[in-house]
Amino acid sequence: MKPRALLVIGMLAALLGVFYLLAAPMAPRPGTPEPESTVLPSRRRVTDITFLYSTEKRAWVEAALAEFERTHPRVRVTLVGRGSLEAAQAILEGREKPTVWSPADSAELRMLAADWATDASHGPLFATQGDAAPHPLVITPLVFVGWQDRMEVLRKAGGGAALSWKTLQRAVASDRGWPAVGGPPEWGFVKLGHTDPRKSNSGLQALLSATLEYLGRREGVKEGDLLDPGYQAWLQGLERGVTRFEPSTGTFMTDLVRYGPSRYDLALVYESLAIAQLDHAQGRWGPLRVDYPPVTLWSDHPAAVLQADWVTPEQHEAALEWVAFLRSPEVQARALAFGFRPADPSVPLKTPDANNPFTRLAAHGIRVDVPPAADVPDASVLRTLLDLWTRMGVGR
Secondary structure (H helix, E strand, O other): OOHHHHHHHHHHHHHHHHHHHHHOOOOOOOOOOOOHHHOOHHHHOOEEEEEEEOHHHHHHHHHHHHHHHHHOOOEEEEEEEOOHHHHHHHHHOOOOOOOEEEOOOHHHHHHHHHHHOOOOOOOOOEOOOOOOOOEEOEEEEEEEEEEHHHHHHHHHHOOOOOOOHHHHHHHHHOOOOHHHHOOOHHHOOOOEEOOOOOOOHHHHHHHHHHHHHHHOOOOOOOHHHHOOHHHHHHHHHHHOOEOOOOOOHHHHHHHHHHHHHHOOOEEEEEHHHHHHHHHHHHOOOOOEEEEOOOOEOEEOOEEEEEOOOOOOHHHHHHHHHHHHHHOOHHHHHHHHHHOOEEOOOOOOOOOOOOOOHHHHOHHHOOOOOOOOEOOOOOHHHHHHHHHHHHHHOOOO
8 A cells, every 4th residue: 555545544543533532421530520411300400399388378488488489599389379178179189289288287188198098099198207208397376366355255254264165155156146245235246257167277176176175175086076966066056156167267367357346256267377467457446365275276387298190200309499498497487477386396486586476466365385285186087077067057
């Protein structure tokens, strides 16, 4: 072969070698960041998740989301507010497909998990351990809230102690109205308020709270207790005084302040909502007063990442970021300003802040210490209680 031909072949071989080296991927040096192609998909694009939550914590959730969006730009959270029992039914029927669900109370989680498991094709809806499992976000007890003059009459009728369900039932059930317990006739009938127990956790808790006082216990409620004719007549008399049944506690508390004693004399709501509205009522209808039932029912607002087939691995990862943010000490501490008690025990409830509602609103009846807590019955007992309420026909 001629020398010129050999030279040309050599040059071509050299060029091919250079092209090969340029085209081949280079191995990363030890300690260098991974190339973009190996990063998890959720880190390279925005991941959308849906947070289905009970509406009474809307203000805290929306404030937290505004901060989360600034610090987590690759996670986009859509908020959907629903009454807790209404939301559970929507998930069961496939009308809602959230990534994370946070009802007002763990009782709704247990009831939905039991209903979900009746379909053999379903796997467990919630994890039982780890960060995706249900854990409380914030806590708040159920309280009586009412116009101060009405509450004073009811307490006096009960012997001057804290308001009791038995005194309230006697007042509500009487055809004489307020005069039956020492109130003026111009107040008319006693107007009690609570939400629809078929849709809202606080309505179900109101029924359970009244039932516990009637039975004189804090635990051990059984289906048989609810079938007693004497108890059923007592409960029906109490429910006569409920003029309307709203689907959401947040909406209900706003209406209590908006319309005043023309619509409600007193109501059962969450402490957090009472705190949020006490100042608003002052300039409209006068002072509101808070009182605590003889036994405390806590709402622990758990958050759970669903294990449903509509939740992708990327959404699961993004949801854990959102839930971890809500559970962070900083965001937990901010819950105080919205009337909630932080679920994180390391976050103090008593602070030197002059705006802390648990000290600022003590004159309205807000307390740091509450009566002994009751045990929430099994899901089957709660179902029977709801069935009884429906059979009474008061919510039609």
